[in-house]
Amino acid sequence: xxxxxxxxxxxxxxxxxxxxxxxxxxxxxxxxxxxxxxxxxxxxxxxxxxxxxxxxxxxxxxxxxxxxxxxxxxxxxxxxxxxxxxxxxxxxxxxxxxxxxxxxxxxxxxxxxxxxxxxxxxxxxxxxxxxxxxxxxxxxxxxxxxxxxxxxxxxxxxxxxxxxxxxxxxxxxxxxxxxxxxxxxxxxxxxxxxxxxxxxxxxxxxxxxxxxxxxxxxxxxxxxxxxxxxxxxxxxxxxxxxxxxxxxxxxxxxxxxxxxxxxxxxxxxxxxxxxxxxxxxxxxxxxxxxxxxxxxxxxxxxxxxxxxxxxxxxxxxxxxxxxxxxxxxxxxxxxxxxxxxxxxxxxxxxxxxxxxxxxxxxxxxxxxxxxxxxxxxxxxxxxxxxxxxxx
Ligand SMILES: Cc1cc2nc3c(=O)[nH]c(=O)nc-3n(C[C@H](O)[C@H](O)[C@H](O)COP(=O)(O)OP(=O)(O)OC[C@H]3O[C@@H](n4cnc5c(N)ncnc54)[C@H](O)[C@@H]3O)c2cc1C
Numbered sequence: 001x002x003x004x005x006x007x008x009x010x011x012x013x014x015x016x017x018x019x020x021x022x023x024x025x026x027x028x029x030x031x032x033x034x035x036x037x038x039x040x041x042x043x044x045x046x047x048x049x050x051x052x053x054x055x056x057x058x059x060x061x062x063x064x065x066x067x068x069x070x071x072x073x074x075x076x077x078x079x080x081x082x083x084x085x086x087x088x089x090x091x092x093x094x095x096x097x098x099x100x101x102x103x104x105x106x107x108x109x110x111x112x113x114x115x116x117x118x119x120x121x122x123x124x125x126x127x128x129x130x131x132x133x134x135x136x137x138x139x140x141x142x143x144x145x146x147x148x149x150x151x152x153x154x155x156x157x158x159x160x161x162x163x164x165x166x167x168x169x170x171x172x173x174x175x176x177x178x179x180x181x182x183x184x185x186x187x188x189x190x191x192x193x194x195x196x197x198x199x200x201x202x203x204x205x206x207x208x209x210x211x212x213x214x215x216x217x218x219x220x221x222x223x224x225x226x227x228x229x230x231x232x233x234x235x236x237x238x239x240x241x242x243x244x245x246x247x248x249x250x251x252x253x254x255x256x257x258x259x260x261x262x263x264x265x266x267x268x269x270x271x272x273x274x275x276x277x278x279x280x281x282x283x284x285x286x287x288x289x290x291x292x293x294x295x296x297x298x299x300x301x302x303x304x305x306x307x308x309x310x311x312x313x314x315x316x317x318x319x320x321x322x323x324x325x326x327x328x329x330x331x332x333x334x335x336x337x338x339x340x341x342x343x344x345x346x347x348x349x350x351x352x353x354x355x356x357x358x359x360x361x362x363x364x365x366x367x368x369x370x371x372x373x374x375x376x377x378x379x380x381x382x383x384x385x386x387x388x389x390x391x
């Protein structure tokens with residue numbers, strides 16, 4: 001008999017899991033709380049093992065066409081003078097010529113095209129209640145609909161409602177990394193092209209990311225703050241005030257960025273944090289992607305973990321019932337996830353030093369990278385060999 005799966009969230013994890021679960025014979029329904037596919041966001045990276053996942057999905061050629069071809073990263077001192085200009089892979093630890101960097105909306109669109117004919121999508125819908133019993137999971141939806149499924153997968157991101165229903169409040173699993181950030185669009189007044197320019201002062205950074213030759217850039221303001229300002233997460237006006245106060249005396253392009261922040265109606269503000277959980281599954285329900293193990297943008301690995309996790313989950317479920325399948329998914333994927341989450345201690349976080357001394361040390365490292373890129377053993381992004389047939 002065909003098994004049924006309900007997936008909460010039509011992001012990267014949800015759609016990749018839908019693709020692979022269909023391949024393993026499941027009948028798949030996806031609910032997404034947004035009214036339509038969500039296309040926003042910074043470009044995201046696909047590296048290492050995740051490249052093999054998209055290759056097996058048959059999506060590599062389309063994703064290569066969508067690559068934004070980031071060519072350089074320029075680091076600036078507080079006074080706007082240059083520290084170093086580097087090739088992106090020298091900074092990110094990626095592999096030049098192999099890695100992909102695509103607009104998040106291009107990736108979600110390509111995934112959607114690959115699954116939409118075989119999967120039922122319900123937008124403006126979300127899970128309200130989950131009632132597990134020996135025969136399945138009874139689900140109550142926000143719309144008032146009801147349904148019953150063999151398994152349920154929470155792919156509903158960092159602030160997962162499925163996780164809350166299953167394991168309790170987010171605070172239990174939320175590991176705050178000491179920064180908050182705001183991302184918003186602004187006019188590309190510097191005429192930047194295929195590049196990122198990053199300005200740093202201790203505890204504060206501002207970046208402009210020009211995707212290809214787009215007329216707008218992604219503006220990014222990141223700052224250290226000892227405790228997450230939780231009371232602000234639902235207060236966009238107060239978020240803008242906080243950011244404006246932190247950057248009030250900053251130079252370079254920051255005054256223009258603050259003007260754009262005030263004018264933008266599309267501001268993404270959040271704490272830089274990870275989700276770390278002792279287990280991802282309970283009975284017939286499991287979590288995947290950011291819901292289970294958000295690594296934070298400091299690792300650059302959120303999307304790659306999402307793609308690999310979705311593959312591993314569907315493969316394990318395709319070979320066994322939910323008990324054994326979920327156990328195999330956790331056993332075979334957790335080491336890879338942890339290795340990538342642990343990158344915050346070694347890589348990304350050092351791009352945003354909080355003291356003058358740490359900033360000077362970082363700048364020295366960047367100057368050395370110009371001539372001698374850091375040698376790595378097996379990088380975390382490739383620390384899992386994808387099981388199963390490569391075709
Ligand atoms: C709009 C948006 C912009 C982003 N921009 C960036 C970026 O610029 N840079 C970056 O590194 N990462 C960004 N991310 C996060 C990045 O996509 C993820 O880290 C990574 O791809 C893992 O994806 P995910 O599918 O697990 O989670 P997400 O990409 O967060 O997707 C989760 C999906 O679940 C949906 N959802 C949430 N709650 C519910 C609910 N209760 N019921 C039903 N559906 C629900 C969301 O609308 C979303 O579509 C963004 C995510 C979103 C949603």
